Amino acid sequence: MEPTFAGRRILVTGAGKGIGRAAARWLAARGAAVVALSRTAADLTSLAAEIPAETHAVDLADRPATEAAVRAALPLDGLVNNAGIVRLAPFLETPLAVVDEVMAVNFTASFQVAQCVARSWVQAGHKGTIVNVSSLASFWGTPEHAAYGASKAAIDHLTMTMANELGPYGIRTNAVAPVITLTPMAEAAWSDPAKSSGMLSRIPLRRFVQPEEVAAAIGFLLSDAASMINGITLRIDGGFRTA
Numbered sequence: 001m002e003p004t005f006a007g008r009r010i011l012v013t014g015a016g017k018g019i020g021r022a023a024a025r026w027l028a029a030r031g032a033a034v035v036a037l038s039r040t041a042a043d044l045t046s047l048a049a050e051i052p053a054e055t056h057a058v059d060l061a062d063r064p065a066t067e068a069a070v071r072a073a074l075p076l077d078g079l080v081n082n083a084g085i086v087r088l089a090p091f092l093e094t095p096l097a098v099v100d101e102v103m104a105v106n107f108t109a110s111f112q113v114a115q116c117v118a119r120s121w122v123q124a125g126h127k128g129t130i131v132n133v134s135s136l137a138s139f140w141g142t143p144e145h146a147a148y149g150a151s152k153a154a155i156d157h158l159t160m161t162m163a164n165e166l167g168p169y170g171i172r173t174n175a176v177a178p179v180i181t182l183t184p185m186a187e188a189a190w191s192d193p194a195k196s197s198g199m200l201s202r203i204p205l206r207r208f209v210q211p212e213e214v215a216a217a218i219g220f221l222l223s224d225a226a227s228m229i230n231g232i233t234l235r236i237d238g239g240f241r242t243a
Contacts, residue, residue: 016043
C-alpha cells in the first residue's frame with residue numbers, strides 16, 4: 001500500500017540536487033507539502049517548477065542564516081536532514097580546514113536543523129519524524145573519505161542519541177546509509193572505472209544506487225508504516241561486502 005503524506009509538511013535540506021531533490025519529488029507525489037532548503041537558488045527555482053514547494057535558499061554552514069530559515073519553515077511534521085558535501089583527499093593530505101568544512105555542513109548543520117525542529121515539536125507536543133542521511137562510508141573506511149566518513153559516522157551516533165532522547169515525546173529518528181548514489185556529486189567522484197570497479201565488485205547487485213531508491217527508503221521511514229522503527233541506520237547498499 002502506497003504511503004500518503006497528505007496534510008503533512010516536510011522539510012528537506014539539500015533539496016536542490018541528488019538525494020534531496022529525489023526525496024522532495026517522491027514526497028510531493030504522495031501529497032506532502034514540501035519545504036525545500038538548498039544553497040543554490042537556481043536549483044530551488046527549477047525544483048519549484050516541477051513540484052509545489054516552498055523554497056528557502058540558505059548556506060547551512062552559516063549558523064544564524066540556518067536558524068532563521070528553519071524557523072521560517074515551521075511548523076513541520078517531518079524532516080529529511082540530507083544536505084551534505086564531500087571533499088576527497090588521502091588522510092595524510094587532508095587539511096584541517098577541509099575537515100572543519102565537511103563537519104560544519106554534514107554534521108553540525110544537521111544537528112542544528114534537527115535541534116530547532118525537535119524543540120518546536122516538544123514545545124507543541126507534536127509527534128514528528130526525522131530521517132538523517134548518512135552513508136555507507138560511515139561503516140567502511142573508504143579511501144580518500146576520511147573527513148566525509150567521519151562526518152557520517154557522527155550522524156549515525158546522533159541518530160541513535162536522538163532516538164533515545166526524543167522517543168519518549170513520540171518523535172522518531174532514523175537514518176539511511178546508501179552506498180555510492182548516482183548523484184552529480186558522486187558521479188564526479190566515481191567516474192573513473194579503475195576506481196569504481198573495486199567498489200562494484202563488493203556489491204552483489206553489481207551496481208550503484210539511484211537517488212529515487214534512497215528517496216523511497218526515506219519515505220518509508222517517514223511514513224506510518226514505520227511507526228515502530230526508531231534509532232536505526234538503514235543500509236541501502238545492495239549487500240555490500242567489506243571483504
